[in-house]
Every structure is written in C-alpha cells, then in structure tokens.
Amino acid sequence: MSRTVRDQILSALAGIADPERGRDVVASGRISGVAVEDGVARIMVETTPERAGATEPLRRAVEAAAASVRGVKRASAVLTAERGPAQRRASAPEGAAPGAARPRPAAPTLPGVKAVIAVASGKGGVGKSTLAVNLALALQARGLKVGLLDADVYGPSIPRMLGLSGRPDSPDGKRITPKIGWGLKAMSIGLMVEEDTPLIWRGPMVQGALDQFLRETDWAPLDILVLDMPPGTGDVQLSIAQRVPLAGAVIVSTPQDIALLDARKGLAMFRRVEVPILGLVENMSWFTCPHCGGRSDIFGHGGARDEALKLGLPFLGAVPLDLDVRIMSDEGRPVVAVAPDSEAAAPYHAIAAGVVDSIAKAHREPPRIMIED
Numbered sequence: 001m002s003r004t005v006r007d008q009i010l011s012a013l014a015g016i017a018d019p020e021r022g023r024d025v026v027a028s029g030r031i032s033g034v035a036v037e038d039g040v041a042r043i044m045v046e047t048t049p050e051r052a053g054a055t056e057p058l059r060r061a062v063e064a065a066a067a068s069v070r071g072v073k074r075a076s077a078v079l080t081a082e083r084g085p086a087q088r089r090a091s092a093p094e095g096a097a098p099g100a101a102r103p104r105p106a107a108p109t110l111p112g113v114k115a116v117i118a119v120a121s122g123k124g125g126v127g128k129s130t131l132a133v134n135l136a137l138a139l140q141a142r143g144l145k146v147g148l149l150d151a152d153v154y155g156p157s158i159p160r161m162l163g164l165s166g167r168p169d170s171p172d173g174k175r176i177t178p179k180i181g182w183g184l185k186a187m188s189i190g191l192m193v194e195e196d197t198p199l200i201w202r203g204p205m206v207q208g209a210l211d212q213f214l215r216e217t218d219w220a221p222l223d224i225l226v227l228d229m230p231p232g233t234g235d236v237q238l239s240i241a242q243r244v245p246l247a248g249a250v251i252v253s254t255p256q257d258i259a260l261l262d263a264r265k266g267l268a269m270f271r272r273v274e275v276p277i278l279g280l281v282e283n284m285s286w287f288t289c290p291h292c293g294g295r296s297d298i299f300g301h302g303g304a305r306d307e308a309l310k311l312g313l314p315f316l317g318a319v320p321l322d323l324d325v326r327i328m329s330d331e332g333r334p335v336v337a338v339a340p341d342s343e344a345a346a347p348y349h350a351i352a353a354g355v356v357d358s359i360a361k362a363h364r365e366p367p368r369i370m371i372e373d
C-alpha cells in the first residue's frame, strides 16, 4: 500500500517545476528519497549548502504536494546538501522499478576510514550511547583502530561517558583534531558548545554540523568509525542514514514490547535506504541482584532475540542491567576500558565479535533485492 502512496507522491512531485534545473523536480534528480510509513511521508530534497536558502520555496512546494496526496496524513520535506557518489548510488532512484535489484551502499568514502557503522535505537533511553561507547572500546580491544562520532546532536552524551571536555583543537582553523578518550578518537557537538547552551538544531543545520564532524575531522587512519545516532526514526535519522557512508547498523532495544516496536521502525528505516542491519542487541536484558545474586527479567528478557530470529537477523547479544555499568558510564569510566576482563564487560566483547563478523558477511553477500512495503 505504501508503495502505491509513494508512487502517487512521485507523480504529484512531477508536477512541480525546478526552475534552477529546467525540468520537473523528479526528472531533475532533485528528490533523493521518498519514504512513507503509517501515512507519514518523508521526502529528501537535494540542494547545496550555498543554495539551501534559495531552495526553501521548492522544499515547501514539495511538502505541500506530498501532503495533498490521498493516504498521506502528514508530509515533511527536508533539504539535504551534496552527497558523495556512494550515497548517490545507494539512494532510491526515482521511478525505479519496484523490487528491482539496486546496488548496496558502496565502500566507505571517508578517506582513511575503512567502515562506518551506526548504533541506533527506535526510541530514547534504551542505552544506545552506552552500547556505542563500550562497543567501540571492545572493537579497539580486538586490535582495531576505532573512532566514535556522537551524531546525537540533541542529547550528546559521549563526552561525559568518555570523560572528555574542552573544545577540540583545529591547528589550521579548518580541520578538527578529534579528542582521544580511552584510546578512541572522539568527536561530539557536546565538545563544541557549553553544556547549558540550548541546542536548537533543525533540518539542514543538523546535517551541516554532522557533515562537518564527519568530513572535517582528522579521523584517518581508522578501521571502524562508530556513529552514535540520535534516538528515533525521524527525518534527522533518515537523512543521516542516507548521507553517511554506512557499512551497517546495529539496533539496540530493551526487551519491552514498545521498545521492540520502535526498534522495528529503526530496522525498516535502514532497510529502506539499503544499509545492512548488522544485528540486534538487547540492553537491560535482566538484572542480577548484587545482594542475593537472584536474577530478575525486569523487562521480559528475550524479546530482541525472538525478533531477530523472526526477521532472520543476527542477534548480537544481551547486556544485563548492571549498576556498575551505569555508575561507571556516568563517571566517564566505561566498563570495557576500566575493567575489560570483568563479567560486566563480557557481553560487549561478544557483541564486538558479532559486529566484525556481520560487517564481513554483509559485504560479501550479493546485492540485496529491495523490498518495498
């Protein structure tokens, strides 16, 4: 059903002229993505950083045209600036035959960075940043050179979790030297602004900041750059998933049904932009009482494993609710760095091993068939 709505949206957009490119907005390649879910349409409109202001009327026209399509409850169009050739190939080509095989995201285009992976969640507070930090450290413990980019521009928590503060250096005033936290190269909007500065980042501004952090930070050489995504599956997340050269995504959720429901939306989002899902992680899976040693499945342990099985995705592991993990994260002393051989660190090492396997597997397999819902 959504595909029909998507096609109708594309037809409606084909009626909008693109004065700058002299054709309609679809034919001119201006529309780099259309996604419809539960009657909500999200459309990506290509521009350049210099032309963003001038493209605003076109964005509004696209939004209005999409909103007028029957079956669309709400439409939002976002401007996205110039992308690299890998994403250009990976994005949904307008008018492409449904079900046609399309190339998967090509090799990473960040010079000197072998793979960029996203850690994402369908909703906030499920422990995504905690996982991103400890996964990055566990990958590093496997001898890999690892960086961590805090793309959670709304609630950057990586500086606190790695115990970092102060603005990163920029020796030439252009390139940014990442901070080093526990051996990881790290970058976060939280390092660029005071903690009490209200973060009113919207649409293209978020993209601008992230593009800068991604492309103007001296990451190289890295084996893996871990991206801590903003929670949720809205425009910002969709835009990042389309524009960053992702080798794959790890989805984290708690075992609760509602969190899993949100996780499913996360899965759908990455699938839509043809980013391989490296696997699911269940966080806060169970709680072991520090006093009696008794184990409680507070949120109903096992939901993510079942979901992964059902979807044919790798289940990367379960992380228990552990008081030390919380206290150490909040103190800037991540458990995998401070107590790498502890019981609390063990799940992260196992997840890191699974992630490495999944990346290798995802990039060995032939291109997937894009299945649209």
Ligand SMILES: Nc1ncnc2c1ncn2[C@@H]1O[C@H](COP(=O)(O)OP(=O)(O)OP(=O)(O)O)[C@@H](O)[C@H]1O
Binding pocket: 121, 123, 124, 125, 126, 127, 128, 129, 130, 131, 152, 155, 157, 231, 283, 284, 319, 320, 321, 322, 323, 325, 326, 327, 329, 330
């Ligand atoms: N396995 C765990 N055991 C105990 N506490 C945890 C665990 N995972 C995360 N936490 C704690 O839960 C809180 C939320 O975690 P975190 O900030 O990583 O979540 P998030 O999904 O990134 O949140 P947000 O969406 O708000 O950025 C933090 O206080 C963190 O220390």
